[in-house]
Amino acid sequence: MIQISFILNGKKVKLETDENRRLIDILREDFSLTGTKEGCSIGECGACTIIMNKLAVNSCLVLAGQLIDSEILTIEGVSENGKLNVLQENFLKYGAVQCGYCTPGMIMSIYALLLKNNNPADEEIKEAIAGNLCRCTGYKQIIDAARATADTDMITDLSQ
Amino acid sequence: MKNFKYIQPKSLSEVKKYFSDNHSVLYAGGTDVLGLVKKEVYNYENMIDLKSVPDLDKVEEVKGKGLKIGALVKISEIAESEIIKNKYTALSDAAQKVASPQIRNMATLGGNICQRPRCWYYRDDYACLRKDGDYCYAEEGENKYHAVIGGSPCFIVHPSDTAVALMALDAVFNIFDGNAEREVPISEFFVQPDEDVYLENILKPYEVLTSVFIPEQKNKVSRFIKFAERDVWDFAMASVAVKVEKNGNKITGGKIILGGVAPIPWYDEKINKGISGLTLDEKSIDEFSKLALQDAEPLSKNGYKITLARNLIKMILSEI
Numbered sequence: 001m002i003q004i005s006f007i008l009n010g011k012k013v014k015l016e017t018d019e020n021r022r023l024i025d026i027l028r029e030d031f032s033l034t035g036t037k038e039g040c041s042i043g044e045c046g047a048c049t050i051i052m053n054k055l056a057v058n059s060c061l062v063l064a065g066q067l068i069d070s071e072i073l074t075i076e077g078v079s080e081n082g083k084l085n086v087l088q089e090n091f092l093k094y095g096a097v098q099c100g101y102c103t104p105g106m107i108m109s110i111y112a113l114l115l116k117n118n119n120p121a122d123e124e125i126k127e128a129i130a131g132n133l134c135r136c137t138g139y140k141q142i143i144d145a146a147r148a149t150a151d152t153d154m155i156t157d158l159s160q
Numbered sequence: 161m162k163n164f165k166y167i168q169p170k171s172l173s174e175v176k177k178y179f180s181d182n183h184s185v186l187y188a189g190g191t192d193v194l195g196l197v198k199k200e201v202y203n204y205e206n207m208i209d210l211k212s213v214p215d216l217d218k219v220e221e222v223k224g225k226g227l228k229i230g231a232l233v234k235i236s237e238i239a240e241s242e243i244i245k246n247k248y249t250a251l252s253d254a255a256q257k258v259a260s261p262q263i264r265n266m267a268t269l270g271g272n273i274c275q276r277p278r279c280w281y282y283r284d285d286y287a288c289l290r291k292d293g294d295y296c297y298a299e300e301g302e303n304k305y306h307a308v309i310g311g312s313p314c315f316i317v318h319p320s321d322t323a324v325a326l327m328a329l330d331a332v333f334n335i336f337d338g339n340a341e342r343e344v345p346i347s348e349f350f351v352q353p354d355e356d357v358y359l360e361n362i363l364k365p366y367e368v369l370t371s372v373f374i375p376e377q378k379n380k381v382s383r384f385i386k387f388a389e390r391d392v393w394d395f396a397m398a399s400v401a402v403k404v405e406k407n408g409n410k411i412t413g414g415k416i417i418l419g420g421v422a423p424i425p426w427y428d429e430k431i432n433k434g435i436s437g438l439t440l441d442e443k444s445i446d447e448f449s450k451l452a453l454q455d456a457e458p459l460s461k462n463g464y465k466i467t468l469a470r471n472l473i474k475m476i477l478s479e480i
Binding site (some may be wrong): 002004018019020041042043044046049052055056057058061062063064065066068107127128130131 | 161162163164165166168186190191194197198206209211237259260261262263265268391392393477
């Protein structure tokens, strides 16, 4: 067993767990944060994308021990008090959600991009979601939603 | 995945003591090791995470000499670095082509160089040569992604993009052996299967690649180009890194390294002999590219790699 403490969606958490558990297991099973989805389990599809220390990473490729002293943000952490953030609203508005399985990962990848670049070019948006597969192939709507979010002043809300 | 101990040594000198029984593995970003452990290609008892060892994640410019990149520097940091983009362009190009944005945010330079092969027989449940079996399943099997040169008796290709660029840039690796650090030129780092079929490089299990030094590339231009079936996540079917010095339209010296064609980043003798004096016009480049991989012995399904590598050489030289 390994003892780890880290920041999860703004709150300090502590956990004792088996060393061979992955971040996605810990999020879904120990913290009931089931917004993060498991797809391919090998870092190819991006469905499990979360933000670790301000960078988008695949939670299926992070071991428990790597969480020590890290800061994790999941899809549950981007909205506050049940109110969707502007990026989530734009996903709805632009029809960027079809079956929905890739959506949390897509949002986290775009969120990570907007954290460091609040005026990305379309090419930068495409690059940011290059590691996220959408089998409904709704990429255009997803890019539109990201573009619309970057264009609003409300983007400042994201980085707070 | 079987359980293991997760150990975070605080210094390099602590690392070796965890390797007395040989059931340990060094762990950096983990994007490769985790896959091997999950599929039980290896069952390690100890994961030795290097994160707490100080100074392995630094990039340091040594004035007038070159650039020192710590082994734990993330691939995304290399891909985004302006210094690397401007002065060591081939490495920047290669880093940008590694895997996906998410993986580049976890994966490290040291890990990218030391990652294990992607051969599906090796990764899957086959007792192949590299896993102490007595047969290379790729030689007569599904070998579309395998080596066309330098392969025998095991036909893996080296999966790293950054290693191909670093070889063109004449990088030097700093290696800690448990007591002291030594320098190894990249040209002496990788190991072909006919020398040792179990290893891809000279590192002993407890030896740590601590940093990569790239000598200053004064008056030199470098580039890297990669072809994969998918632009993201995929490994190279073939890649080319080139570094040249030019006088007008003529190359006066340089180096070309091929990736995705051999078990190590490949230095092709004929093409490297011919590069000095090459005039950069279409006809000369076309003739020149045919020098590459003349000694190749493709398997049943990977002959396309020879044409592909030659075409990549043409592309990269036309753009340089």
